[in-house]
């Protein structure tokens with residue numbers, strides 16, 4: 174399994190793209206979240222693939238720094254690829270994805286062959302994730318778990334072959350969530366300011382063995398990368414899980 178952080182910053186970053194991971198197994202790819210400009214993020218990374226190679230987006234929540242690329246993903250799949258854009262998510266996460274996020278820019282499409290009215294199903298295919306179950310998404314199986322955040326959000330545990338990745342998504346500090354993520358080989362955890370994010374100081378207090386298998390994402394622009402006792406992910410650089 175390979176992981177490529179396409180973005181490592183937060184919603185306000187002037188230094189990095191907002192947080193997004195590309196995951197590869199057996200030369201097949203999915204994304205964890207899909208901010209804008211997703212094709213430029215892929216192109217500037219070491220992933221070496223474009224959006225046509227992405228089989229699905231597993232979506233953690235609808236904040237724009239995680240979901241603002243979905244309109245582009247849907248239109249690119251529709252026009253350039255001629256196939257639906259697959260989104261995998263826990264149903265509460267996407268309950269308002271169409272009416273509250275995408276419809277304003279996608280519900281009308283003027284073409285010569287049919288009326289302009291469009292719906293979610295004209296562009297997207299939803300794979301529903303269920304808490305307590307593993308669901309196949311591309312070459313991976315994904316488990317989800319709700320986090321503590323402003324709006325419905327899930328963390329993921331993702332398996333492929335002999336390897337697994339835990340991704341906290343956006344969350345307040347939550348020891349029970351970290352214990353759940355700790356079953357994976359590698360944990361990508363967020364850190365940021367505010368009650369609905371995880372303070373770096375809390376993660377820095379974790380046992381050394383846990384910190385050693387953890388990488389940081391969603392860090393603020395003023396985060397001291399060199400002083401961090403947990404390795405921050407580097408935007409665009411490949412991380413290998415296993416050989």
Ligand SMILES: [Zn+2]
Nearest residue numbers: 234236322343
């Ligand atoms: Zn968020």
